[in-house]
Amino acid sequence: MIGLLFVAFLAFGAYIANENNRAEAAREAQEDLKAHRGATLYVNNCRTCHGMEGKGTEGGAIAPALNRTSFRVVEKGDKQYVQTPEGEATALKSFLFNTIACGRTNTAMPTWSEKHGGPLSDTQINYLVLLITQGRWDLVTEIGHEHDAPLTDAERAAILVKDPAALSLTAKNCGQFNPLSAKEFYERDALKPLGADSAGAQATATPKGAPSGPTVQGVAVGDFYQKTCATCHGNKRQGIVGPALTPAKLTNTDDFYFNTIKNGRPGTAMPAWGAAGLKDDDIKALVTFIKTVEP
Numbered sequence: 001m002i003g004l005l006f007v008a009f010l011a012f013g014a015y016i017a018n019e020n021n022r023a024e025a026a027r028e029a030q031e032d033l034k035a036h037r038g039a040t041l042y043v044n045n046c047r048t049c050h051g052m053e054g055k056g057t058e059g060g061a062i063a064p065a066l067n068r069t070s071f072r073v074v075e076k077g078d079k080q081y082v083q084t085p086e087g088e089a090t091a092l093k094s095f096l097f098n099t100i101a102c103g104r105t106n107t108a109m110p111t112w113s114e115k116h117g118g119p120l121s122d123t124q125i126n127y128l129v130l131l132i133t134q135g136r137w138d139l140v141t142e143i144g145h146e147h148d149a150p151l152t153d154a155e156r157a158a159i160l161v162k163d164p165a166a167l168s169l170t171a172k173n174c175g176q177f178n179p180l181s182a183k184e185f186y187e188r189d190a191l192k193p194l195g196a197d198s199a200g201a202q203a204t205a206t207p208k209g210a211p212s213g214p215t216v217q218g219v220a221v222g223d224f225y226q227k228t229c230a231t232c233h234g235n236k237r238q239g240i241v242g243p244a245l246t247p248a249k250l251t252n253t254d255d256f257y258f259n260t261i262k263n264g265r266p267g268t269a270m271p272a273w274g275a276a277g278l279k280d281d282d283i284k285a286l287v288t289f290i291k292t293v294e295p
């Protein structure tokens with residue numbers, strides 16, 4: 001009798017375990033489907049500016065990279081990495097959701113939410129968020145190559161300069177971030193290998209001594225440039241999407257460049273850094289830096 005019970009118990013246990021596996025498989029299939037939908041939306045709406053595989057300006061596109069590992073969320077049960085704490089995952093997802101939904105005033109990033117006159121529903125925006133947080137750029141490549149070839153240089157240039165109105169530049173501020181308020185999301189250490197010694201992981205984060213020389217927001221001006229401007233102007237200030245920023249190239253007045261940095265260039269990818277939170281003194285330090293310091 002006890003033996004029988006035991007067998008029944010084992011069989012039941014096996015059934016439960018199998019049920020869990022099936023639920024897990026079903027969940028994965030669901031997520032895959034959603035990421036697939038996100039990838040299709042990306043190919044049709046986003047890659048013109050953010051690049052074929054989300055590589056952004058690094059891949060020659062006009063907008064920042066979206067394939068950053070700091071935009072990744074690690075789900076429960078991942079076999080390689082430590083799960084992202086729930087609060088952190090929620091904050092990141094709402095940052096991405098709001099940015100896509102609202103766009104960024106005074107930059108080329110359009111408003112996508114149909115609530116604000118754009119073409120996409122909340123559900124569709126969530127598919128895009130899933131694509132980015134799961135880093136499913138493999139799907140984008142797959143679907144993109146089925147679709148057609150990437151943009152030619154001429155087509156890309158046309159996006160940048162012609163008819164900014166066609167980019168539906170947003171005038172509404174619906175919970176927008178800017179490159180400064182978004183900073184915490186660029187610096188996340190998202191992929192922590194399982195079993196890694198957490199003390200070791202912390203060691204890299206020890207702050208350096210206070211910087212000497214001119215600073216912007218408490219950071220040495222050169223470091224600030226690398227973190228904030230280099231995506232578009234190049235890490236050697238050689239110019240990528242934005243023009244080269246070297247003393248030889250910058251022949252206009254200080255005021256001219258001060259105004260450009262403070263107010264941005266509406267209709268281009270150059271953000272308005274005054275609105276983003278840079279103080280006049282910060283901007284002056286940047287102008288002096290790009291006009292007088294050789295890269």
Ligand code: HEC
Pocket residue numbers: 041042045046047048049050062063064065066096099100104107108109110112128159167178179182268269270271
């Ligand atoms: C017309 C060009 C253009 C298109 C199309 C476009 N974007 Fe953007 N996007 C930009 C620019 C430029 C920025 C940077 C804005 C800034 O400097 O604050 C940006 C920023 C972003 C950011 C914030 C990234 C960061 O580093 O802060 C996300 C997320 C984003 N876009 C997602 C999307 C998605 C998803 C789509 C497609 C539905 C899309 N974008 C389509 C131009 C574009």
Ligand code: HEC
Pocket residue numbers: 062063064179225228229230231232233241242243245249250257260261265268269270271273286
């Ligand atoms: C998302 C891309 C992007 C980022 C980030 C960016 N820029 Fe720009 N920037 C541009 C583009 C594009 C232009 C050219 C605009 C035009 O066509 O008039 C530009 C133009 C400029 C110019 C004018 C140069 C000239 O010769 O007229 C200056 C100065 C400048 N940026 C400084 C900065 C600084 C400083 C930062 C960082 C705080 C920064 N930019 C960050 C895209 C960017």
